[in-house]
Amino acid sequence: TKEWFADRLKLQKQMENEPLFGQYKGKNVLIVQMEAFQEFVIGRSIGEEEITPNLNKLIGQSVYFPNFYHQTAQGRTSDADLLTSCSMHPLPTGSAFIRFAANEFDCAPSIVKGDGYDATVHHAYDGSFWNRNNMYRNMDYDQFYNIKDYTIDEPIGWSLGDESFFRQTVEQLKERNKSPFYALTITLSSHHPYKLPYSNQELHVGELQGTIMGDYLQSTHYVDSAVGSLIEYLKDAGLWEDTILMFYGDHDNSVYDWTLYEQFFGAPVSDIDKDRIVRKVPFFIHLPNDEHTGVVEKAVGQIDTTPTVMHLLGIPMDGRYLMGVSMLSEAPKSVVFRNGGYTDGKFYFVPSGNGITGSGTCYSINGGDAAVTDSASCAAGAESAKQDLNISDRVIENDLISTFHDEDENEK
């Protein structure tokens, strides 16, 4: 298992010789994990209205990854957090946040703190949900701002509307007055069942009005306007030009009535497209002064998020046990899904049944098009996906990162 990480480190180290490495050393990092926010709404309109006008504009000023996949399983939002912050796969059953919160992980907050960062996490809900109180303490955050730290002055859905959540979060960061900071913010307003108060339903969804898809589009439109406000709050606080801002969706929206998608797209959806729509969430990075804009088509996943942060901040990954590779690096790597499927951008493998047998359908991908191809083309990739998942499970279930750290310490 440790040899696997030694091999992975070779791939991870490639970023150290690439031009972006350390270009944003010492900048603040603000990460926005958006609840159930899927890629298919980005850049789309309904009637004459853009669903996500603020994100669309910001994406044009950012590095955007349209082929970014969520890799979550039963632990849903907590899996997204584990994948992005700690660069490990979710468990086959349950949530690592609940089952293994006492284990050692190399998560982003503990890494950046070694470089002098103040690390906080912000989520306007009960701190015990997904066992966050315990897990965040273990992840070494300096503070977890939860429901108790927010005034519920905009009641939406489960708790506080994202608009007010962002305003109060920026106030919290201002009040801390620590520089540089690393902050993870987890939104909630677009949580299932997506029912917004009537006064917040600003989109005209036509025939989808009154359906779960119509409600979902309304809620993503609301989140988008909250993001527009977040940008203004950051500018007003004088933080905009000193902050790397990252956005990603945590998981799919659990709307599986495909007739509603077909109604929305105005076209039939094939089986492979269904798989891809469910797994794709947006990911983009806004860099200070709108630097380095563009669309990066490569296939990347949530597990690659913390290595990407390290790439920009110039923090080497030696002695750390992370499974991802920077999305900004040229190093080749595929995206592995918990069901044993994977994609490397050229092929996309959908396992059949429970994924244990290794059989399934192999598709060759050409931009938006996908065609069934010879299963041999996916055999090596599927085998390697299985290995990655086994390694991750073995590490988490046996607290192996703690053992690795002890061994490394003894070897010094």
Ligand code: GP9
């Ligand atoms: C609750 C929130 C929702 O705190 O993060 O989690 P989910 O139900 O989407 O996993």
